[in-house]
Amino acid sequence: MARPITTFTGSGVEVSPDIAEQFCVRRLSACQHPLTIYFLSAIRRGRVVIMGKGRVEAFTDGVVAIIITIMVLDLKVPEGEDFSALLPQWPVFLCYVLSFINVGIYWNNLHNMFHTVQRVDGRVLWANLHLLFWLSLMPVTTAFMGENHFAAVPVAVYGFDLVMCATAYSILVIALHRQHGRTPHSPRQSAAIAREGFRSPST
Structure with a gap:
């Protein structure tokens, strides 16, 4: 069963949790810090919550x-x-x-x-x-x-x-x-990140 689409507030783009997980894993998997490992584990369990404003x-x-x-x-x-x-x-x-x-x-x-x-x-x-x-x-x-x-x-x-x-x-x-400091500030940058999420992590 497909996972629901999630809207990231203020980013101007809608991506699924699978795409967000792929993007985060690709960016964080190279770091071996304990907090990073815990964060990656939380992503895989679906416990990551973005706090709105x-x-x-x-x-x-x-x-x-x-x-x-x-x-x-x-x-x-x-x-x-x-x-x-x-x-x-x-x-x-x-x-x-x-x-x-x-x-x-x-x-x-x-x-x-x-x-x-x-x-x-x-x-x-x-x-x-x-x-x-x-x-x-x-x-x-x-x-x-x-x-x-x-x-x-x-x-x-x-x-x-x-x-x-x-x-x-x-x-x-x-x-x-x-x-x-490390997040996109324009819809074009947000769309680029979303498109990158569609790619396979191995590419």
């Missing part, structure tokens, strides 16, 4: 939406009906605008970056969680800076959070580069 994108979008919601809740309703009632709120509002722009930039970059990737692994998941951890502290550091009217220590804490967000984002980019 959909759940990572959905989880990231949800966390970013919650972060923005928490930040806007720090804006209090002014007590009064004239413009003078808005003046005490200007530091908190300015901090909210600054943090909203920063979180929006990260969300936009993550959206564009994950749109181009094909798959993720455990290292990418943890790198993404590391970034979300520092982004989740943004509402706290934003309120700390706004309530204290841009005092030195709150501004320093806010700046430290921004630095750690940038560092975590760089780690995520490196993890994604490592994950996709």
